[in-house]
Amino acid sequence: MFYLFVSPWVLGFVLLTALPLGYALLVSFTNFNGVSSRWRWVGTRNYTELVRDTDAISSLMRTLAFTAISVPLMVAGGLGLAVLLNRRLKAVGLFRTIFFLPSVVPVVAMAIMWKLIFNRDGGILNAILEKISIGPIAWLVDPNAFYALIILTLWGLGGGMVIMLAALQGVPVELEEAAVVDGANRWHVFRHVTVPMISPIIFFQIVTGIIASFQIVIQPLLLAETNQVGAVAQVPQSTHLYMVQVYQEFFANNRYGYGSAMLWVFFLVILTITLLVQRSSRLWVHYQVDSEAER
Amino acid sequence: MLDRHISRRRFLAGSALAAGGAVAVPLLGACNASSSGDGEGVTLTVMYKNNELTKEHIADFEAKNPGIKINFVEYDDTRLNAMLASNDPPDLVRGPAVGSASGNAQGLAAPLDAYLEKSSVLKKDNLMAVNESFRWDGKRSGQGPYYGIVKDWSQDATLWYNRALFEQAKIPPLSTTEPVSYDELLEIAKRLTKKSGGKSQVYGLGVEWAWGLSSPIHMMILQQGGQVYNADLTETDMTTPEARRAIKWYVDFAQAGVGPTSLDPAPDGADLSLFLAKRMAITQDGYWYGGNFVKEPDEIKNSVAMAPAPVMGDKRISPTYVGWGAYIPAKARHKDEAWKLMEYFMAGPPSEERAKSGWGMPGLKSQMSMLPQELPYQKQAFQTAQAELQYAEPLPDSPYVTGGSWIDVLNKHITRAIKKEVTVDDACKAITDEVNKLLKQGKDQIG
Numbered sequence: 250m251f252y253l254f255v256s257p258w259v260l261g262f263v264l265l266t267a268l269p270l271g272y273a274l275l276v277s278f279t280n281f282n283g284v285s286s287r288w289r290w291v292g293t294r295n296y297t298e299l300v301r302d303t304d305a306i307s308s309l310m311r312t313l314a315f316t317a318i319s320v321p322l323m324v325a326g327g328l329g330l331a332v333l334l335n336r337r338l339k340a341v342g343l344f345r346t347i348f349f350l351p352s353v354v355p356v357v358a359m360a361i362m363w364k365l366i367f368n369r370d371g372g373i374l375n376a377i378l379e380k381i382s383i384g385p386i387a388w389l390v391d392p393n394a395f396y397a398l399i400i401l402t403l404w405g406l407g408g409g410m411v412i413m414l415a416a417l418q419g420v421p422v423e424l425e426e427a428a429v430v431d432g433a434n435r436w437h438v439f440r441h442v443t444v445p446m447i448s449p450i451i452f453f454q455i456v457t458g459i460i461a462s463f464q465i466v467i468q469p470l471l472l473a474e475t476n477q478v479g480a481v482a483q484v485p486q487s488t489h490l491y492m493v494q495v496y497q498e499f500f501a502n503n504r505y506g507y508g509s510a511m512l513w514v515f516f517l518v519i520l521t522i523t524l525l526v527q528r529s530s531r532l533w534v535h536y537q538v539d540s541e542a543e544r
Numbered sequence: 545m546l547d548r549h550i551s552r553r554r555f556l557a558g559s560a561l562a563a564g565g566a567v568a569v570p571l572l573g574a575c576n577a578s579s580s581g582d583g584e585g586v587t588l589t590v591m592y593k594n595n596e597l598t599k600e601h602i603a604d605f606e607a608k609n610p611g612i613k614i615n616f617v618e619y620d621d622t623r624l625n626a627m628l629a630s631n632d633p634p635d636l637v638r639g640p641a642v643g644s645a646s647g648n649a650q651g652l653a654a655p656l657d658a659y660l661e662k663s664s665v666l667k668k669d670n671l672m673a674v675n676e677s678f679r680w681d682g683k684r685s686g687q688g689p690y691y692g693i694v695k696d697w698s699q700d701a702t703l704w705y706n707r708a709l710f711e712q713a714k715i716p717p718l719s720t721t722e723p724v725s726y727d728e729l730l731e732i733a734k735r736l737t738k739k740s741g742g743k744s745q746v747y748g749l750g751v752e753w754a755w756g757l758s759s760p761i762h763m764m765i766l767q768q769g770g771q772v773y774n775a776d777l778t779e780t781d782m783t784t785p786e787a788r789r790a791i792k793w794y795v796d797f798a799q800a801g802v803g804p805t806s807l808d809p810a811p812d813g814a815d816l817s818l819f820l821a822k823r824m825a826i827t828q829d830g831y832w833y834g835g836n837f838v839k840e841p842d843e844i845k846n847s848v849a850m851a852p853a854p855v856m857g858d859k860r861i862s863p864t865y866v867g868w869g870a871y872i873p874a875k876a877r878h879k880d881e882a883w884k885l886m887e888y889f890m891a892g893p894p895s896e897e898r899a900k901s902g903w904g905m906p907g908l909k910s911q912m913s914m915l916p917q918e919l920p921y922q923k924q925a926f927q928t929a930q931a932e933l934q935y936a937e938p939l940p941d942s943p944y945v946t947g948g949s950w951i952d953v954l955n956k957h958i959t960r961a962i963k964k965e966v967t968v969d970d971a972c973k974a975i976t977d978e979v980n981k982l983l984k985q986g987k988d989q990i991g
Binding site: 280282283284285286287288364365368369370371379384385387389390391473483485486497500501502503504 | 621622625628629647650651652741742743744754806807808809811813946948949951952955956959963982985988989990991
C-alpha cells in the first residue's frame with residue numbers, strides 16, 4: 250500500500266527529473282545540436298572545453314557574486330518586513346497584503362514593469378532621481394544592469410516575508426518574556442531568542458534562495474532589449490549569468506551537447522554549495538527538540 | 545492486504561512500465577494527431593505565426609480543401625527543435641531563406657522542385673530572385689533544388705526617414721534614388737541628433753541594433769569587395785580591412801551616441817516607437833516598414849520617405865537580411881497536402897492580401913504590381929524599392945554557423961570595443977576566433 254501511495258511522486262520524479270537528468274547526461278557526451286540525426290559521441294570533450302571556456306567561467310563567477318549579494322538581501326529583507334508586520338498595528342492585514350502582492354505578480358509582467366521603470370529617458374525612477382538632481386542613469390546597461398537585476402529580484406521578497414512571519418508567530422511568547430524578565434533588551438531578545446528559534450526557517454530560505462538565485466534566466470533576458478534572433482546578444486555583460494550562457498549555447502549556438510555538459514556541471518556546483526550550507530547549519534541552526542518525545 | 549502482494553521489485557517494474565507508457569502515449573497521440581484517418585481526410589500540422597497565417601486563412605483553405613484540416617501550432621524555435629528531433633515534424637514550417645543553409649545541409653527540408661514543376665500557380669520562372677536563397681546543392685545555397693518558398697521580403701538595408709526632422713535641423717533630405725555613403729550617413733545622424741540633460745531627445749539614426757548586426761556587417765564587407773567566408777564556407781576572417789572598417793563603423797556609431805545600441809537600448813528593442821514619436825530621424829528598415837504608416841496621422845504619412853541602402857565602398861548592394869517563407873520538413877507525413885497549403889499561402893488570396901498591404905514585397909514576380917501606391921509615400925517607396933531590385937544580391941550563408949551565433953559574437957565584442965575595453969583590432973580578432981570555432985564545430989557536426 251505504501252508503494253501505491255508514493256507512486257505518483259515516484260512517477261513524477263522518474264519522468265520529470267530522473268529521465269531528463271539521465272538524458273541530459275547522455276547528451277553531454279555528444280555533439281548533438283538539437284535537430285540533426287548526424288550526432289556522435291565526443292567523450293568528455295564538452296567537459297574539457299568547459300574548463301577552458303572563459304565566457305562560461307566568467308558567467309559562473311558573476312552568478313556566484315549575484316547570489317552572494319541577492320540571497321542575504323532577500324532573507325534579511327524578508328525577515329525585516331516580517332518583524333515590522335508582526336506587530337499589533339492598525340490595518341496590519343492590509344500592509345501584509347500590500348507587501349506580499351508583488352511576489353504573486355508573474356515574473357514576465359514584473360520584468361516588463363521594471364523595464365519601464367528603469368528606462369533611462371522615460372522611466373519613473375529617473376524622473377524621481379532627476380528631482381534631486383541625480384542622473385539620468387542608464388539602469389539597463391552595464392554596470393548598472395547588475396543592480397537593476399538585484400532590485401528586480403528583491404521586489405519578490407514578500408513571499409519570504411510571509412514564511413518568516415509564520416515562523417515569528419510560532420516563537421513561544423514565554424521564551425521572549427523570560428528573556429525580558431532576565432533583563433534582555435529588545436535587540437537581545439531578537440538576537441538570542443527569536444533568531445535561534447526561527448533559524449530552521451532562515452536555513453530553508455537560504456537554501457531555496459541560493460538554488461533559485463543560481464537558476465535565474467528569465468529576468469536578465471526580459472530586462473535586456475531582446476528579440477527572437479538575438480535574444481542573448483542584448484543581455485548586458487553584468488547580467489550575463491551562467492544560465493544565460495547555457496541558454497545561448499542551446500538556443501543561439503544549437504550546442505545541446507555542450508549546453509547539457511554546462512547544466513550538469515552547474516548541477517554539481519549547486520549540489521556542492523547546498524551541501525556546504527547544510528554542513529554549516531550545524532553551527533547556527535537550532536532545532537526545538539521535544540526531549541520527552543525523543544525518549 | 546494489497547501491500548503483501550506488491551514487492552519492491554514488482555513496484556519498480558510496474559513504475560518503469562507506467563513510465564514507459566506515459567512516454568509512449570503522447571508520442572502515439574502525436575502520431576494520431578497528424579496522420580490521416582480512413583476516409584476522414586488529412587490533418588496537417590502547421591507551425592507558423594498566427595498574424596501571418598491567420599484563422600481566416602485557415603478556414604478559407606479548409607473550405608476550399610474539404611479533405612484537409614489544419615492543426616495550427618504557433619511558431620516556436622524550441623518546440624520546432626523538439627518536433628524535428630523526435631521525428632515528428634510539422635508538415636509545413638515558417639523559415640528564413642537567408643539562413644536556410646544550415647537546415648538544408650542537415651537534410652531537414654524536403655526538395656520542392658518536383659512540386660514546382662507540376663504546379664500551376666507556383667512556377668520557378670515566377671519566383672523572385674530572393675527565393676534563390678532557399679536553394680541548396682549539397683554544398684552551398686543559391687543553386688540546386690528549392691527547399692522553401694519566400695512569403696514576402698524586403699531589401700532590409702534601405703532607410704526610412706522623417707523629412708520634418710530634416711527640415712528642423714536644416715539638413716537637405718536624403719536622396720530617394722542615390723545612396724548615401726555610410727560615412728556621410730553617420731555625419732548626417734550626428735547633426736540630426738538632439739540631446740538634453742544627458743537624455744536623447746531625438747536620435748539621428750536607428751540601425752535596429754537589437755535585431756542583430758551580422759547581416760549589415762556582411763553587406764558592408766561585400767560592398768567593399770571583400771568576402772565573409774572562405775571558398776568552402778568553413779572559415780571567416782573579420783580582421784580584413786573590409787571587415788574592420790565595417791565593425792569600426794558600428795563602434796563609431798555607438799560612441800557618437802546618435803542611435804540606440806547595446807549600451808543605449810531602445811525602450812522596446814525596436815526603432816518603430818521612437819520613429820513614430822518623431823524621436824528618430826532615420827531608421828534602417830526594409831520596404832515592409834511602410835506598412836506601419838498607413839494608419840498613422842497625416843503628419844507622419846506626409847513626412848516619411850524611403851531612401852536606398854547606404855554604401856560602404858564602390859559596390860552598390862542592397863540585400864535582404866532574411867526573407868521569411870516556409871518549407872516542408874523532409875520527414876513531414878503529408879507533403880502533398882502541405883504543398884497545397886504552400887500554393888494557397890504563397891500564391892493564393894493570403895499572398896495577394898499581403899502584397900496589397902505593403903507589408904513587404906511578394907515572393908512572386910507576378911504580384912509586384914499589387915504593391916500599394918495610393919498614398920504619396922507608398923508611391924515613392926514603391927519606386928525606390930523597384931530601383932533597388934537591380935542591386936539585390938544574396939548574403940553569404942554558411943551551413944556551419946547560425947545567424948543567432950553571429951549576432952551574439954558580434955554584439956559581445958563590438959560592445960567591448962565601444963566601451964574601450966578592447967581595441968577594434970582586438971575585437972575583430974576575437975570575433976574571427978570565436979566564429980571560426982563555431983564554424984569548426986558546425987563542420988564537425990554536419991560533415
